[in-house]
Amino acid sequence: MKRATIVAPWIFTLIWSSGFVVAKYAFADGDSLYFLALRLLIAAAILYLLTLILRQPTRLSRSDFRATLLIGLSLHGLYLGGVWYAIELGAPAGLSSVITSMQPILVSLIAVRLLSEPLTWKQIVGLLSGLAGVVLVVLPKLTGKDGFTAESLSLLFVALFGSTAATLMQKKIGHDIPLMMGTTYQFLVAGIVMLAISIARGRTRFELTHTSFWTMTWAVLVTSIAAILLLLWLLNHGTAAKVSSLLYLVPPMAVIQGYLLFNEKVAPLGIAGIGLTALGVALVIQS
Numbered sequence: 001m002k003r004a005t006i007v008a009p010w011i012f013t014l015i016w017s018s019g020f021v022v023a024k025y026a027f028a029d030g031d032s033l034y035f036l037a038l039r040l041l042i043a044a045a046i047l048y049l050l051t052l053i054l055r056q057p058t059r060l061s062r063s064d065f066r067a068t069l070l071i072g073l074s075l076h077g078l079y080l081g082g083v084w085y086a087i088e089l090g091a092p093a094g095l096s097s098v099i100t101s102m103q104p105i106l107v108s109l110i111a112v113r114l115l116s117e118p119l120t121w122k123q124i125v126g127l128l129s130g131l132a133g134v135v136l137v138v139l140p141k142l143t144g145k146d147g148f149t150a151e152s153l154s155l156l157f158v159a160l161f162g163s164t165a166a167t168l169m170q171k172k173i174g175h176d177i178p179l180m181m182g183t184t185y186q187f188l189v190a191g192i193v194m195l196a197i198s199i200a201r202g203r204t205r206f207e208l209t210h211t212s213f214w215t216m217t218w219a220v221l222v223t224s225i226a227a228i229l230l231l232l233w234l235l236n237h238g239t240a241a242k243v244s245s246l247l248y249l250v251p252p253m254a255v256i257q258g259y260l261l262f263n264e265k266v267a268p269l270g271i272a273g274i275g276l277t278a279l280g281v282a283l284v285i286q287s
Contacts, residue, residue, distance in 0.1 A: 012230045017097065017253035019223040022215055023087045029212035031205045032088035033081060034198040038206060039216060040076055040191030043224040047184045050225075057178040065185065067173040071166050072186025075228075077193055078162025086155040097250050098134055099156045101277060105131050106164045111171070126283025129276050136273025170232060183228055 026035045051058060060068060079100070087096055105127050108119060119127075174182070198204050206212070 008230060008234060012227060012234060013250055014253060015222050015227045016231070017250040018218070019083075019227070022219050022223060023084050025211055025215040026084070026219070027088045029207040029209050029215075031198065031203040032084040033194050033201075034204045034206055035212075035216075036080055036084050037191050037194035037198055039219045039224060040080075040187045040194060042216070043220045044184050044187035044191060046220065047180060047187065047225055051180040051184060054180070056180045058181050060177065060181060060185070063173075064177045064182065067169065068177055068182045068185045069189050071169050071174050071182075072188075072190045073193065074162045074169065075166035076186055076190035079159045079166065080190070081194060082155045082157075082159030082162060086152040086159070089149065089152045089155070091149075091152040091156065096156055098274075098277075099153070100160050100163060101250055102131065102134050103160055103163050103167065104280075106160070107167050110164070110168055122283050126280040128280070129283065130280030133273040133276030133278075133280060136269055136276065174232075179229060179232055183225075183232060186228075187224065 023032070026032065050056075083096060083100060108123070108127055
């Protein structure tokens, strides 16, 4: 178990960061929210079958079901929906991950009061270092010339709110929910909501191509099922502050992938900022 708790965070960070890059591939052959709706509904069906095959609990109490719905709408609705729509509007994939990586600051500050998780001085320095790194990366990009607009930025902050709320609710009211069945319901409810929004907007384009097939496969199996189950497992085996601080490591990986795959440039000041965010994570995790 100890080895798993050491290795799991790094695996999670690697596959979670790929979600920002996968989003850019998805939009060539489909509308963002509709693609996301199909992804979540397919993931729900697969995860339900796995739950039955592995003979995991399939019943949830009323309180657990309500908690599951709230967590699902926050994590998969507000967070994923906000990120994907912002990237569809032109926000750079790597730098979008930097903005949403401010989540550890919010989680840690709220968790002190809500979850009674005290912060050490080293953690406080780490969180401030991470915040400074985010500012260094984002400030040079707020001109609108690099894909960020008022609309895309507002969507990313909606995503930031969603992931923060989901993390806190998982620690506060979701830790006893059966992991696989709870996640299945989360996917299902968020997928239904996204589908309804897509139909209401008249945006239901999805073309089956080689790119869309492999993008959907990766999005469902890796960034939906594997990453989400790993995230919820980590939250149940660590403090909210330490687990959420891992999101500081997502931007460096996402920025590197964005550069290699889409030639998304990052200024030297941005590279320094990414280094500060990584330092912040190291300080928080080691505390």
